[in-house]
Amino acid sequence: MAGLAPQHFNWRMDGKVAIITLDRPERKNPLTFDSYAELRDTFRAMVYADDVDAVVFGSNGGNFCSGGDVHDIIGPLLDRDMKGLLEFTRMTGDLVKAMVGCGKPIIAAVDGVCVGAGAIVAMASDIRFGTQEAKTAFLFTRVGLAACDMGACAILPRIIGQGRASELLFTGRTMSAEEGERWGFFNRLVDADVLESEAVAFASKLANGPNFGHMMTKTMLKQEWAMSIDEAIEAEAQAQAICMQTRDFKRAYDAFVAKEKPVFEGN
Numbered sequence: 001m002a003g004l005a006p007q008h009f010n011w012r013m014d015g016k017v018a019i020i021t022l023d024r025p026e027r028k029n030p031l032t033f034d035s036y037a038e039l040r041d042t043f044r045a046m047v048y049a050d051d052v053d054a055v056v057f058g059s060n061g062g063n064f065c066s067g068g069d070v071h072d073i074i075g076p077l078l079d080r081d082m083k084g085l086l087e088f089t090r091m092t093g094d095l096v097k098a099m100v101g102c103g104k105p106i107i108a109a110v111d112g113v114c115v116g117a118g119a120i121v122a123m124a125s126d127i128r129f130g131t132q133e134a135k136t137a138f139l140f141t142r143v144g145l146a147a148c149d150m151g152a153c154a155i156l157p158r159i160i161g162q163g164r165a166s167e168l169l170f171t172g173r174t175m176s177a178e179e180g181e182r183w184g185f186f187n188r189l190v191d192a193d194v195l196e197s198e199a200v201a202f203a204s205k206l207a208n209g210p211n212f213g214h215m216m217t218k219t220m221l222k223q224e225w226a227m228s229i230d231e232a233i234e235a236e237a238q239a240q241a242i243c244m245q246t247r248d249f250k251r252a253y254d255a256f257v258a259k260e261k262p263v264f265e266g267n
Helices: 033-046 070-077 082-101 117-124 152-160 162-171 177-183 192-207 211-226 229-243 247-257
Strands: 010-014 017-021 054-057 106-110 113-115 127-130 135-137
Touching (some): 017 033, 017 192, 033 082, 070 082, 082 117, 082 211, 106 117, 106 192, 113 117, 117 135, 117 152, 127 177, 127 192
Parallel strands (some): 017 054, 054 106, 106 127, 113 135
Antiparallel strands (some): 010 017
């Protein structure tokens, strides 16, 4: 996928790290029908991409994403019937499914505005870096909608807890960067001028690690949401046995014996 040339967002590679940013900084990077669909298809394709081992979803022009474009999405939705509305809400949910199922660790690098569907994209990432200027809000109730959008009621409580998630989802208020770090939404806060470089450096460390193991880890993090403890332990036993058949597992052992750092190849 290194040669990907998307029409509705920015894409570049740094080694085996894909860096994605939305490309409308003058409007704080809103999502459109087209960018939703193209992002969904891109994350779906990553399952089969051997040249992408980690992803950074970054900010552009001092902002992450202002959510669905008022003029390009919200206005036209008012003219759709129920079938058309459901087609849209299922498509947006499919973006989250694709991110969760892509098999690659995703790091969101959040600066400035991160609201609505933008907050969902950050939420659906595996790891989140933020700046002091990051302002995150799940705005859906403030436009007369339910806050149960794109998996928010399932995923957000698992990150920050049921009570905190309920407050943000019911009120639509902004979560400050400090709250986000304290509550566990942000893994760390960094200065804006090093946000992307810090995120890419972190992603590069992951990309240079045991990528088959990372894929299995992400797969189990997803699957175990709907498992009992007994089911989860058995599933992890099977996943770990599979990983023990990889050459990376032997490479790690050989490096330990030789007192060297292992060089993983993802197989």
